[in-house]
Amino acid sequence: MDHVRDVSRLPKAHLHLHFTGSMRPSTMLELADKYGVHLPDALTSGEPPKLRATDERGWFRFQRLYDIARSCLRSPEDIQRLVREAAEEDVRDGSGWLEIQVDPTSYAPMLGGLIPALEIILDAVNSAARETGLGMRVLVAANRMKHPLEARTLARLAVRYADHGIVGFGLSNDERRGMARDFDRAFAIARTGGLLAAPHGGELSGPSSVRDCLDDLHAARIGHGVRAAEDPRLLRQLADRRVTCEVCPASNVALGVYEKPSDVPLRTLFEAGVPMALGADDPLLFGSRLAAQYEFARRHHGFTDGELAELARQSVRGSAAPLDVRTKLLAGIDDWLADESASRAALA
Incomplete structure (x- = not known):
């Protein structure tokens, strides 16, 4: 009998x-x-909206839906x-460490x-961590669509609050707009201040x-990074440098980056030795949370329980979690793999 373990019981880190x-x-x-916010049908149907962000019109629609959802958040409460x-959902999915990404200017x-705004967010994160027992920190992300000077301001602010729960600095929104080098000074500020560099790229x-x-x-992690699969030399570089790609397979399909689940190059990255941390990206819009990404790897790419455990280890190693948290999570992953009572089903 081959046992299929419950991926929601697999300890893991959530980095995207x-x-x-x-x-x-x-x-x-x-x-x-x-608050009397009018929501379009795409946000009220009970099904993930149909999106295709590979062209600018599709990306604009995605951002518009996101902005409408954001407008519902109006108070510290x-x-x-x-x-x-979010912490409760992650705990339910087996996460022991969450790095949630936010642009506080929004x-x-x-x-x-x-x-x-940043202090309210950090207070909320610290409170949720205490209430749920989930290790939880913040990655401040600048917006590619805004001026690089704003990114520098955010980087300085993120460094200032590093002792209050900020562990990294990112760069989000449409990577087809602007050049990464325009934000190099902001990332230099963040790295000098001890923050992990984790910009979006390769989506x-x-x-x-x-x-x-x-x-x-000088990224230590790449948000998404899946398009690196198109360049074997780049794959070797990522593997050699141990740069973790925060791969979000369900969102890759939902946004039209890949036509179908089997097209997402999880196997290519995994077999090239590129560290990966599976992430849910935007569950509100894509309809699936963290554990579902591991089910995606199992169902559509044939990942065994041993390989899923290795993906979970890679997520922990790629995180900014302190040593004691990493040690506990890695031990839990080994226990999950060794414990056949974690099985939810058996296949003949």
Whole structure:
């Protein structure tokens, strides 16, 4: 008998989860009703919206839906609720460490300014960590669509609050716009301040986007990175440098980066030795959370339980979690693999 273990019981780290995108659909509906926010059918149908972001019109529609959802978050209490519920969902999925990604400038208008917004977010994260037992930190992300000077301001602010729960600095939004090198000074500020560099790359653009993140921003992790699979030399570089790719397979399909689940190059990256951390990206819009990404690897790419355990180890190793948390999670992964009582089914 081959046992199929429950991936929700597999300890893991979650390194690619966007702030508003982590919201429960039911919470969005409740807050929209509270504040009189009109939600389009794409956000109320009960099904993930049909998106295709490989062209600019599709990406604009995705961003528009995200902005509408964000407009439902208007008070510190809303932020606290979102973060607590995101933590609860992660715990349910077996996560022992979460690095949630946020651009605080997006929330500043509703929360009294940039610094108050960041402090409210950090307070919510620290409270949720205490309440749920989940190790939880913040990755501050600049927006590619905005001026690089704003990214430098964010980097300085992130460094200033590093002792309050910020562990990394990222760069999000449409990677087809702007050059990575335009943000090199912001990333230099963040790295000098001890923050991990984790820009997005290799999702909407090809391997050159990943290479730019490595060469210009000295990335320790790459948000997505799947398009690196198109360049064997780049794969070797990622593997040799042990740069973790935060791969979000369900969102890759939902956004049209790949036509079908079997097209996502999980096997190519894994067999090339590129470390991966599976992530949910924006569950609010894509309809699946962390454990579902591991089920995706199992169902569509034939990952065995041993290989899924290795993916979980890679997520832990790629995280900013302290040594004691890493040690505990890695031991838990070994226990999951050794414990056949973790099986939920048996296949003849």
